[in-house]
Amino acid sequence: MKKKPGAEVVQLEVDHRAAAGIRAVPRVTLVVPVYNEEASIPVFVERVTEMMAMIGASVSFDILFVNDGSRDRTERTILAEAAGRDDISLINLSRNFGKEAALTAGLHHATGDAVIPLDVDLQDPPEVIAEMIRRWQGGARVVNARRSRRDADSWLKKATANGFYRLFNALAEQPIPRDVGDFRLMDREVVQAIRQLGERSRCNKALFSWVGFETEEITYERPPRAAGQSRWSYWKLTKLALDAIFSSSTVPLRIWTYVGMMMAVLSLLYSAFLFFRTLIFGIDVPGYASTVILILVFGGLNMFALGIIGEYVGRIYTEVRQRPLYVVRSQFLSAKAAD
Numbered sequence: 001m002k003k004k005p006g007a008e009v010v011q012l013e014v015d016h017r018a019a020a021g022i023r024a025v026p027r028v029t030l031v032v033p034v035y036n037e038e039a040s041i042p043v044f045v046e047r048v049t050e051m052m053a054m055i056g057a058s059v060s061f062d063i064l065f066v067n068d069g070s071r072d073r074t075e076r077t078i079l080a081e082a083a084g085r086d087d088i089s090l091i092n093l094s095r096n097f098g099k100e101a102a103l104t105a106g107l108h109h110a111t112g113d114a115v116i117p118l119d120v121d122l123q124d125p126p127e128v129i130a131e132m133i134r135r136w137q138g139g140a141r142v143v144n145a146r147r148s149r150r151d152a153d154s155w156l157k158k159a160t161a162n163g164f165y166r167l168f169n170a171l172a173e174q175p176i177p178r179d180v181g182d183f184r185l186m187d188r189e190v191v192q193a194i195r196q197l198g199e200r201s202r203c204n205k206a207l208f209s210w211v212g213f214e215t216e217e218i219t220y221e222r223p224p225r226a227a228g229q230s231r232w233s234y235w236k237l238t239k240l241a242l243d244a245i246f247s248s249s250t251v252p253l254r255i256w257t258y259v260g261m262m263m264a265v266l267s268l269l270y271s272a273f274l275f276f277r278t279l280i281f282g283i284d285v286p287g288y289a290s291t292v293i294l295i296l297v298f299g300g301l302n303m304f305a306l307g308i309i310g311e312y313v314g315r316i317y318t319e320v321r322q323r324p325l326y327v328v329r330s331q332f333l334s335a336k337a338a339d
Helices: 016-020 041-055 074-082 099-109 126-137 155-171 188-195 204-210 234-248 251-281 288-321
Strands: 027-034 060-067 088-093 114-117 142-149 180-187 215-221 328-332
Touching: 027 041, 027 099, 041 060, 041 074, 041 126, 060 074, 060 099, 074 088, 088 099, 099 114, 099 188, 099 204, 114 126, 114 188, 126 142, 126 180, 126 215, 180 188, 180 204, 188 204, 251 288
Parallel strands: 027 060, 027 114, 060 088, 142 215
Antiparallel strands: 088 328, 114 180, 142 180
C-alpha cells in the first residue's frame, strides 16, 4: 500500500495496561457495521490502511466487518479485501437486524484491547484514531469523538439531531454527550460491561453513556460520505429516537401521571363552578360546542397517553420473549482476531 506523500509514522507509546496483560503490543479492533455498502468498502479499507501505517507498529489493528444482511456484493467485496491479509474479519448476520443489533454483534465478537465502532462511509475519519489512542494510553477508558461541524448534513437533519439530544437529555436519567455518535474508543473493560447489558430494544449511544468509566473527548469536522448513499430515512431515524427515549427513561409515563392529576384537579374545579353557578343562577341552556370540545380534548389526551403506554408495553413484550438480538449466518475470522 503506497503512503501519501509527506505521511509520517506516528509512534505511540505502549499502554501500561496492555504491557501488563497478555499482549506486548496493544491491539485495537475497528467494528464496522455494513449494509449494502459494496462501493464504500474498498475506499474505507484504503484509508484505514493508511492510518495504520501512520501510527506504526506500536499498536496493532484488526478490522471486524458486520454484514447486516446486505443484498448486494458487500460480502464478496469484504472477502476480496481480506484476501492476503491477516487483519480483516467478517461476521455475516442471517438477515437485516438493524444497525444497533449489528453493532452489538461486533462488540460481542471484538477481541482487541480497545474497540472503536465507526461507519464505513468515512464520515467518521480514521485519521482521528491516533489521538483517541493517545488519550486511551493516557488513562481514559472511553474517548468520545464529538462532531464540531456537520456541514455535510442538511439543515433539517441538523435541526432534528439537535432536537433529539435536547429532548433525550431532558428525559433520560443518564444524559448522552451532544453530537457524539457511535464513533468512540472503548477500553476492553468498558466493552465487557456493555456485553452484560441484555436488553433487546437498544440505543447503543445511551448504553455507552450509562456504563460510565473515565471519559475524555476529542472533536472533528464531519466530512461528506466517501461513496454510496445513506440508508437512513427520517422514518428510521424517528424510530431510533423513540427506541432511545423509551428504553432509557420512564419520565414519559410519569409526565402523564402529572397530566392526569392536573386534569383531575381542573375537572373538579370546573364541576364545582358549574354546581354553584346552577345553584345561584339556575339551569343554563346546555352548550353543544363546549361539550364537544371537552370530549375531543380528553379523548385526544387519552389516546396519546395510551400510545405512550403502548410503546412501553411493546418493549416489555419484546424483552420477555427473550429472542436473540441477532443471528449469525457465518463468520470469517482473521489470524489476529483468532489470536
